Amino acid sequence: MPRPPNILWIGDATGHLQLLDQRQLPSCVVNLELRDVKGVYDAIRSLAVRGAPAIGVAAAYGLILAAQKIPAGEKTESAILRLQEAADFLNSSRPTAVNLSWSLRRCMTLLQKAPSVAVSKIGPMLLEEARAIHDEDARMCAKIARYGVQFVTPGAGVLTHCNTGYLAAGGDGTALAILYEAHRRGIPFRVFADETRPLLQGARLTTWELSQENIDVTLITDSMAAPVMAQRKVNVAIVGADRIAANGDTANKIGTYSVATLCHAHGIPFVVAAATSSFDLSLQSGDAIPIEQRDEREITRGFGSQTAPDGVAVYNPAFDVTPARLIHAIVTERGVVTPVTPENIRAVIEQNYN
Amino acid sequence: MPRPPNILWIGDATGHLQLLDQRQLPSCVVNLELRDVKGVYDAIRSLAVRGAPAIGVAAAYGLILAAQKIPAGEKTESAILRLQEAADFLNSSRPTAVNLSWSLRRCMTLLQKAPSVAVSKIGPMLLEEARAIHDEDARMCAKIARYGVQFVTPGAGVLTHCNTGYLAAGGDGTALAILYEAHRRGIPFRVFADETRPLLQGARLTTWELSQENIDVTLITDSMAAPVMAQRKVNVAIVGADRIAANGDTANKIGTYSVATLCHAHGIPFVVAAATSSFDLSLQSGDAIPIEQRDEREITRGFGSQTAPDGVAVYNPAFDVTPARLIHAIVTERGVVTPVTPENIRAVIEQNYN
Numbered sequence A, B: 001m002p003r004p005p006n007i008l009w010i011g012d013a014t015g016h017l018q019l020l021d022q023r024q025l026p027s028c029v030v031n032l033e034l035r036d037v038k039g040v041y042d043a044i045r046s047l048a049v050r051g052a053p054a055i056g057v058a059a060a061y062g063l064i065l066a067a068q069k070i071p072a073g074e075k076t077e078s079a080i081l082r083l084q085e086a087a088d089f090l091n092s093s094r095p096t097a098v099n100l101s102w103s104l105r106r107c108m109t110l111l112q113k114a115p116s117v118a119v120s121k122i123g124p125m126l127l128e129e130a131r132a133i134h135d136e137d138a139r140m141c142a143k144i145a146r147y148g149v150q151f152v153t154p155g156a157g158v159l160t161h162c163n164t165g166y167l168a169a170g171g172d173g174t175a176l177a178i179l180y181e182a183h184r185r186g187i188p189f190r191v192f193a194d195e196t197r198p199l200l201q202g203a204r205l206t207t208w209e210l211s212q213e214n215i216d217v218t219l220i221t222d223s224m225a226a227p228v229m230a231q232r233k234v235n236v237a238i239v240g241a242d243r244i245a246a247n248g249d250t251a252n253k254i255g256t257y258s259v260a261t262l263c264h265a266h267g268i269p270f271v272v273a274a275a276t277s278s279f280d281l282s283l284q285s286g287d288a289i290p291i292e293q294r295d296e297r298e299i300t301r302g303f304g305s306q307t308a309p310d311g312v313a314v315y316n317p318a319f320d321v322t323p324a325r326l327i328h329a330i331v332t333e334r335g336v337v338t339p340v341t342p343e344n345i346r347a348v349i350e351q352n353y354n
Helices: A037-045 A052-068 A076-091 A098-112 A119-151 A175-184 A201-212 A222-230 A256-266 A342-350 B037-045 B052-068 B076-091 B098-112 B119-151 B175-184 B201-212 B222-230 B256-266 B342-350
Strands: A007-010 A016-020 A031-034 A156-160 A189-194 A217-220 A236-239 A243-245 A250-253 A270-273 A319-322 A329-332 A335-337 B007-010 B016-020 B031-034 B156-160 B189-194 B217-220 B236-239 B243-245 B250-253 B270-273 B319-322 B329-332 B335-337
Touching: A007 A052, A007 A119, A016 A037, A016 A052, A031 A037, A037 A052, A037 A076, A052 A076, A052 A098, A052 A119, A076 A098, A076 A119, A098 A119, A119 A175, A119 A236, A119 A270, A119 A329, A119 A335, A156 A175, A156 A222, A175 A189, A175 A201, A175 A236, A175 A270, A189 A201, A189 A222, A201 A217, A217 A222, A222 A256, A222 B222, A222 B256, A222 B319, A236 A256, A250 A256, A256 A270, A256 A319, A256 B222, A256 B256, A319 B222, A329 A342, A335 A342, B007 B052, B007 B119, B016 B037, B016 B052, B031 B037, B037 B052, B037 B076, B052 B076, B052 B098, B052 B119, B076 B098, B076 B119, B098 B119, B119 B175, B119 B236, B119 B270, B119 B329, B119 B335, B156 B175, B156 B222, B175 B189, B175 B201, B175 B236, B175 B270, B189 B201, B189 B222, B201 B217, B217 B222, B222 B256, B236 B256, B250 B256, B256 B270, B256 B319, B329 B342, B335 B342
Parallel strands: A156 A189, A156 A236, A189 A217, A236 A270, A270 A329, B156 B189, B156 B236, B189 B217, B236 B270, B270 B329
Antiparallel strands: A007 A016, A016 A031, A243 A250, A250 A319, A329 A335, B007 B016, B016 B031, B243 B250, B250 B319, B329 B335
């Protein structure tokens, strides 16, 4: 059974954006049909589409919907200003993942370099660029998979956290792309998927993705990672990233730092898989990465029931930062950074890339 | 507002057992009125009553309900055999906490030492013994609190896991009893409560208990303990125990081993609070402690929604074992074991006790 597309542009530049509503998985496979920027903003903000690479791709398509609203007689200069407003709005939907701003900036730079283009051509230009971002992301996923497959040894137990698969990206994903590649190569392994509180992306999305490909996956609560490691059932942990600072400090889904610390305590290599677009070399360390705080009801009223008293104080950061010293390797589409140092990061990112 | 009793025997030996249904907290404060052993078994098995000390107390009262069913003409010897069957049945409700078997064995030993007692006296004897177990547990909680309060320094941040308060015991609890004592003494501190997946005893019960006493408590997911520690907001972790081996290895709610490992990595003392009845000196180490495996639906269908695909493999141990080397101190009603060694444990347990 082919997997349902997570992000699909329907038609030409006058078309619309279809997103698989990830909030409803695994119970329902339902698409959102989006025809304006506000819809895309809401889809990103509410996690109907999530995963750092996927957010970047969806936002690029979202700009086309803004371009559709520009009146035919508008001057190019003011059209670009309108689009910049739309880009700023989309960029404000979530603060932590860097792919979102990277993708929007790329589209806007393209337009700013073409100040005399006819307004009627802006939509088709943006569609071409969004498709390029989407396709490049898919190719990056494939390259990450090939560089990362070395970390899945025959018979391995692999721990993963959150969802970093095809749902989260333009292609096969990041950490899960490595597992798909290992599976295609016939390497036997089993996966332990952290459920990933509060929003259960591991339980709802990762087990769903891996089960569809007949990959051996066992669901655990986040708190069970430690005993599973102590039982020597895990040989490696592989996770994704939302933003990586110049020194290798990595922001990723809340709970990742706990996994990395537990790996270190058990002598298990902790591996990050991410496209080079997830690096933010303007930040020297992870301290400077903005961490999104989310609604306390994600914890107190998740999934239909009240599970904490009214009015209780709640701390709900969506991400945490894992220091570089806990990371064995960062797998990118340009190669593997190991050990994780500022110099090695720069060397991998800046190399000639085909 | 006085807190609703968690375990209450109503009337004389012909009466019945009232249990606060902890499954329904914090949304509803509802009592179960139990009149037979099967009801008590189900209440323990389904976690309507939970917490190692509370289970022991509830089971002792449960034996009285079995005694009520003995026909008036029955011989004492066969009455005791019937009660032993009831005790074995109750003891099979949950395997990990040692208080359950300890409490039932104590009641049965009492009867076995009185083989010529009139059958009509068995119920009153058992009621007296259950009340004694209940009262002793309350006094033990108070003593644990006084020995443990040294670990709550002014301005401290205290992390706790699961629920170890009055709901879990005959008195104020174990780890939470220490916090109640510190609060009564006017020591300022704040608590971070792990929600404690899968059954959210931290979110549902601990925040409810502490909020009622106006203790400053912040709810976090289990995966947030590590970043809260990294932010230096936690100075000590205090948890309970379901069974402690002779070497100090401690079985407690799943997630405890993760907390202990994270404490070790952050240089934060990890303290266990437990009555000496939670020690099982017949077990040399934690490897021998039986770990209850629970229904996978606690993880895949918790709280009203399906949150994982049908048929996914799930690992759901209810407890894990924290090795003694990660435990800074074990606080008991007879004193504090630190460092945690077999010799120090034996010395504290075997000392003269008033």
